[in-house]
Amino acid sequence: MIDLKYLFVCIPLVLCYDAGTNVQLWTCDGGPRQQWVMDSQSQEIKLKSDGSCLDISNWSKDNGANIYIWGCHPDDQPQNQQCIPLQWSYNSTTYTITSKLNDKCVDGSAYGTSDGTNIQQWECTGADNQKWMYNSTDGTFHYGMDPTKCMDAGSSVTPCQGASVEKLPFCDTTLDVAVRAKDLISRLQLSEKISQLATGSAGVVRLSVPPYQWWSEALHGVAGSPAVRFNGQIPNATSFPQVINLGATFDMPLIYEMGKVISTEARAMYNQGQAGLSFFAPNINLFRDPRWSRGQETPGEDPYLISQYVINFAHGMQAIDANKFMKTVVTCKHFAAYDLENWNGTDRVHFNAIVSDQDLVETYLPAFEACVREGNAGSIMCSYNAVNGVPSCANSFLQNTIVREQWGFEGYIVSDCGAIGTIINTHHYTSNPADTVAAGLHGGCDLDCGSYYPQHAQEAIDNKTITEADIDVALTRLFTYRLRLGLFDPANDTSYHSLSPADVNTADSQNLALKLAQESIVLLQNNKSVLPLDPKLSVAVLGPNSDATTTMQGNYYVKGTAPFLISPIDGIKSMASNVTTAKGCDVKCTDDSGFKEAVTAAQNAQAVIVVVGLDQSQESEGHDRNDISLPGKQEDFLMAIRSATKNPMIVVVMSGGPVDISWAKTKADAVLWCGYPGQSGGKAISQVIYGDVNPSGRLPYTIYPKDYVNQISFFDMGMRSKPGRTYKFYTGDAVYPFGYGLSYTTFNFSWSEWEKLPKFQMLDELSSVQYQVSVTNTGSRSGAIAVLAYMTYSDVNAPMKQLFGFQRVELNPKENTTIFFDAGVETFMTVDKGGNKVLKPGSYTVKIEDLSHTITLV
Numbered sequence: 001m002i003d004l005k006y007l008f009v010c011i012p013l014v015l016c017y018d019a020g021t022n023v024q025l026w027t028c029d030g031g032p033r034q035q036w037v038m039d040s041q042s043q044e045i046k047l048k049s050d051g052s053c054l055d056i057s058n059w060s061k062d063n064g065a066n067i068y069i070w071g072c073h074p075d076d077q078p079q080n081q082q083c084i085p086l087q088w089s090y091n092s093t094t095y096t097i098t099s100k101l102n103d104k105c106v107d108g109s110a111y112g113t114s115d116g117t118n119i120q121q122w123e124c125t126g127a128d129n130q131k132w133m134y135n136s137t138d139g140t141f142h143y144g145m146d147p148t149k150c151m152d153a154g155s156s157v158t159p160c161q162g163a164s165v166e167k168l169p170f171c172d173t174t175l176d177v178a179v180r181a182k183d184l185i186s187r188l189q190l191s192e193k194i195s196q197l198a199t200g201s202a203g204v205v206r207l208s209v210p211p212y213q214w215w216s217e218a219l220h221g222v223a224g225s226p227a228v229r230f231n232g233q234i235p236n237a238t239s240f241p242q243v244i245n246l247g248a249t250f251d252m253p254l255i256y257e258m259g260k261v262i263s264t265e266a267r268a269m270y271n272q273g274q275a276g277l278s279f280f281a282p283n284i285n286l287f288r289d290p291r292w293s294r295g296q297e298t299p300g301e302d303p304y305l306i307s308q309y310v311i312n313f314a315h316g317m318q319a320i321d322a323n324k325f326m327k328t329v330v331t332c333k334h335f336a337a338y339d340l341e342n343w344n345g346t347d348r349v350h351f352n353a354i355v356s357d358q359d360l361v362e363t364y365l366p367a368f369e370a371c372v373r374e375g376n377a378g379s380i381m382c383s384y385n386a387v388n389g390v391p392s393c394a395n396s397f398l399q400n401t402i403v404r405e406q407w408g409f410e411g412y413i414v415s416d417c418g419a420i421g422t423i424i425n426t427h428h429y430t431s432n433p434a435d436t437v438a439a440g441l442h443g444g445c446d447l448d449c450g451s452y453y454p455q456h457a458q459e460a461i462d463n464k465t466i467t468e469a470d471i472d473v474a475l476t477r478l479f480t481y482r483l484r485l486g487l488f489d490p491a492n493d494t495s496y497h498s499l500s501p502a503d504v505n506t507a508d509s510q511n512l513a514l515k516l517a518q519e520s521i522v523l524l525q526n527n528k529s530v531l532p533l534d535p536k537l538s539v540a541v542l543g544p545n546s547d548a549t550t551t552m553q554g555n556y557y558v559k560g561t562a563p564f565l566i567s568p569i570d571g572i573k574s575m576a577s578n579v580t581t582a583k584g585c586d587v588k589c590t591d592d593s594g595f596k597e598a599v600t601a602a603q604n605a606q607a608v609i610v611v612v613g614l615d616q617s618q619e620s621e622g623h624d625r626n627d628i629s630l631p632g633k634q635e636d637f638l639m640a641i642r643s644a645t646k647n648p649m650i651v652v653v654m655s656g657g658p659v660d661i662s663w664a665k666t667k668a669d670a671v672l673w674c675g676y677p678g679q680s681g682g683k684a685i686s687q688v689i690y691g692d693v694n695p696s697g698r699l700p701y702t703i704y705p706k707d708y709v710n711q712i713s714f715f716d717m718g719m720r721s722k723p724g725r726t727y728k729f730y731t732g733d734a735v736y737p738f739g740y741g742l743s744y745t746t747f748n749f750s751w752s753e754w755e756k757l758p759k760f761q762m763l764d765e766l767s768s769v770q771y772q773v774s775v776t777n778t779g780s781r782s783g784a785i786a787v788l789a790y791m792t793y794s795d796v797n798a799p800m801k802q803l804f805g806f807q808r809v810e811l812n813p814k815e816n817t818t819i820f821f822d823a824g825v826e827t828f829m830t831v832d833k834g835g836n837k838v839l840k841p842g843s844y845t846v847k848i849e850d851l852s853h854t855i856t857l858v
Helices: 178-188 191-194 243-249 254-273 294-298 303-317 358-362 366-373 396-406 419-425 433-442 451-461 470-482 507-520 568-573 595-603 635-642 661-669 682-687
Strands: 025-028 036-039 044-047 055-056 067-070 087-093 096-099 104-107 120-123 132-135 140-145 149-151 329-335 380-382 413-414 522-527 538-544 579-582 608-614 649-654 670-672 747-752 766-778 783-792 804-809 816-824 844-849 851-857
Touching: 044 087, 087 140, 096 132, 096 670, 120 568, 191 366, 191 451, 191 470, 243 254, 243 294, 243 303, 243 507, 254 303, 254 507, 294 595, 303 329, 303 366, 329 366, 329 396, 329 595, 366 380, 380 396, 413 470, 413 816, 419 433, 419 451, 433 451, 433 470, 522 661, 522 783, 538 568, 568 579, 568 608, 568 682, 579 595, 608 635, 635 649, 635 661, 649 661, 649 682, 670 682, 747 783, 747 851, 766 783, 766 804, 783 816, 804 816
Parallel strands: 329 380, 380 413, 538 579, 538 608, 608 649, 649 670
Antiparallel strands: 025 149, 036 044, 044 055, 055 067, 087 096, 096 104, 104 120, 132 140, 140 149, 522 670, 747 766, 766 816, 783 804, 783 844, 844 851
């Protein structure tokens, strides 16, 4: 995704009387959305109709930033309670409206002077397009270049209401969605059709078609985005753990429950005019290289794990109600082979991913296929990068041949924001705008998160590089999903219309966020069973992330979310009575002047908990890592603490991506990986440390030694390139391997019905083999374990092993249960160099924890 400053966006028309509505130019009719009140004391320009204020989108200070209507409330910038983004001074001498935030002027020129035109802020030049004549009698602002146009906060059109439209077929709720969509599109003029090709889709007043903003975010909770705004009138959404943590749970039923909660909160916010219903989530790119900063947004490095995640997330988010309306729409991103931000001078909008057919089918496509075939996702996002020389958003082979023809995808494809423009501007795949629009539409991309399609589609029509029928194809997919969401039906026809602020961040939602955090924490080391820690011991809580709150949410979270963010220090103080604290240094840890205080605290405590790791200054969108060690002098800090005390030392690693913690593995008494555990992360960490919760997380990726980054280029997309990528191909010694995780109890595994497992099988008779495994908790504590099932094949070109199943079980001491794994024909297939899935003769070994069974296929 890119910054909001590159886009103009509109809020759905059904939200038009609520905060967040876009400001436009419109023919002056004196309507309530054109009438403004000038508040001389606060310098706010307010709408008469609802008291909303003229505002700046995303608090941007940049030229071209969009302007909104927003509730008159304190914004969420630090130490600012004076609504600065809402303060506009009208100069009656120059007739300009100037922002107190940045001395920018309200400008109406960027997109012409036609009805519905968006308004931006721009450098104050005194040009006519910045002059506004204020009429204090009717409260309207007339546009300097065209006095027949007024500054307007959006149309009051309600879909399918009014005698002129309510009897038309597209408003007939008894008709099939496909029929309704076709009828609506047939009634649109060409210019109106073009206006629907951007995520900020314009309204069509004459047909009572509301504008719609397709861009909402919900990576691990409903998050700020063009269609999602928070104004204090509704609770902030639940901030679940970052997605890399969710992968570490291996608990897909809980992922489904989380999807249900997020979509419930989304609908509740939509009903209050504060969210859209189409979400740019989940991120299901494989975590190929430890340097990739956005790996934190994914479930991990294994295609099967990611596939199971997307299936369950999508089902939870897109639940169909009794009237067959979708709850929300998910967008599986970023298609395809996207996993680089900016490394060695090449960024994601210039990167050409060279991918073999074998790696494409075996590694980069499976999660997206699961998204389509089993997840039934309504949308896919094409990525910034090119794949084998073709920009992803123009790649007809990937988007049309594979996704639509082979997988049967019937939804819409949206570009990553600004990615249509990269087809010509960074990939230089086309040479003019008309060909660029054609490359995108013909390549399968229906919706532009940006403005390239609306700005250049008419030129493409005129040049005959596209036809109106090409646009109709895209619009059919888009309006189908607006109809499936119920956006052209009476609100009370859906079972979701009654959801309200009371359904956001409920006690149950908070408990689910805590449970997911608990299950995601991975115990990597526990020498001499030092954990659980005795709460009677005095403890020093140290380290750069010891007081982390916002950091625990990773990225794509609701800014300022959850007044109950619980830091590690807060969590530990709730469990232990004698706690001292000292950070030692910040995450960058270039200044060691705080080491002394932390060392003193360690010397005076009976146990030490040191929280180290990363934050968004180290790994963030647009910024990859070069080094996978702990940043700065963090390792020196650990060494100083270890030298100061022989008492138990527990190291907690807070990070999205893997960090080489070889030193801690050697010197610390216990090591925990907690990822970015979300709003209740500190509570979950303390509960694990003190034994209220028995850890059960398993690593969702390989933790490599730091020299790994010197052994293979980030640009190399080959999974088998030496020394290999992910647990499937890495031939070196991992610091900790994928799937690793300890418990405070012990488990025993044995085969059930061993005698029925075949030793030989004819290739043409193979259907499936069922493995029954008896699991017993042999320890003295209740505990849970995610049991992982792998397949290995004797062929030299096959992965060393690959996950084909997992199941999480919770058992009391001495309790036993039997779980089942089905190894179907697909499990025994391998992908050859041509990208074909084949079944070959040879030895196949199933490994489930410490059990193994070999079948020879002949």
